[in-house]
Amino acid sequence: MSRAEQREQTRARLVDAAVASFAELGFDASSTRDIAGRAGVTQGLLTYHFASKDELWRAAADRIFAALDPPPAAPEDRGGDRVDDEAAREAIRGYVRFAARHPELFAFVLDASRRDDDRLRWLVDTHLRARYDAVAGLAARLYGDDGASVAPHLYYGLTGAASLLFAQAAECRALTGIDPTTDDHVERHAELVARLLVP
């Protein structure tokens, strides 16, 4: 293997380990030593590839959001002004299924949103704004002129309703006895959220 290949392989393994650690433990509780260990290398090598913990965190964010492009398909606009209800429901079901299968995305954003600092602003500017604008556009089509004013509430309401169950899977198991990550419960949750937003 060439040095360039070796380089890319090591970086990829470090970023994978960083994504898992940041999503699971959060930024503060994650240690670069532990992340390096998960990737099978030493901490010294980690700082060779990523000069600071912040730089590693940004690489992890890029990796997480790269898995999202293109964004989950918005419901097709079938000629008329109004979006077809069942198509909107299916889009929401798809969103819930995605949240269930990628809990690291929500966990990562939630962790960054904790403090009003440079990392949050970078995440908003680099990855979140474009996705929010897409949802706001959808809200405008669903709610007409009121779209702009309901967009924030719809965005956080939908995201919270869709994602919290999977972000708190451990709590849910302890509290209710059910495992929310099973296909059956993912589908139940998708149906509930879809029916709540589009009755």
Add this chain to the structure above:
Amino acid sequence: MSRAEQREQTRARLVDAAVASFAELGFDASSTRDIAGRAGVTQGLLTYHFASKDELWRAAADRIFAALDPPPAAPEDRGGDRVDDEAAREAIRGYVRFAARHPELFAFVLDASRRDDDRLRWLVDTHLRARYDAVAGLAARLYGDDGASVAPHLYYGLTGAASLLFAQAAECRALTGIDPTTDDHVERHAELVARLLVP
């Protein structure tokens, strides 16, 4: 002031500071030195009153949940089998208003739910289970025989939809330009969530 009074005052200030720090920064990123500093005492005194960081965390949890008793009023059952729709909506609005004014509750639970450890289990057994059972009972009245199976989805769906906007207030300001903690936006969110759950 007697020593007993002094003791209680110092403990109360330490617990108040701990609640703020654990909710704002999370357990790991909170330091006992900083918490002691916020309370105006030294770290040595903190460990005199609370032998470990874990013990302080449990005292903070007790304080947070003490503010919740009695639980937010459930809608009155007006004679019939079915709960009155408008009363159910008002109960949900009250829940959203409470979430908006006490973001530390959601932040604290969310932080504990991150890891499947002893702290999470203690929190579930000591404070969360009774509250969940109340919601599950409400679900049974709203949804009849299906209540038991939808209760977990309803609980996390409602909690997420109601609370996330305020838990991520800093992100919301950066992302949308609005401040979700204003009375106006709290009411908008309350109305949206109430109308979603009880159309």
Add this chain to the structure above:
DNA sequence: GTCTATAATTAGATAGAC
């Protein structure tokens, strides 16, 4: 009851050998 001093551990970042 409160403080200062410190032990023991761990963190992120740096330097240099290979």
Add this chain to the structure above:
DNA sequence: GTCTATCTAATTATAGAC
């Protein structure tokens, strides 16, 4: 490109003076 060794700073917890 990778590793070992080390620096500096911060952490929780402990011990003892007052």
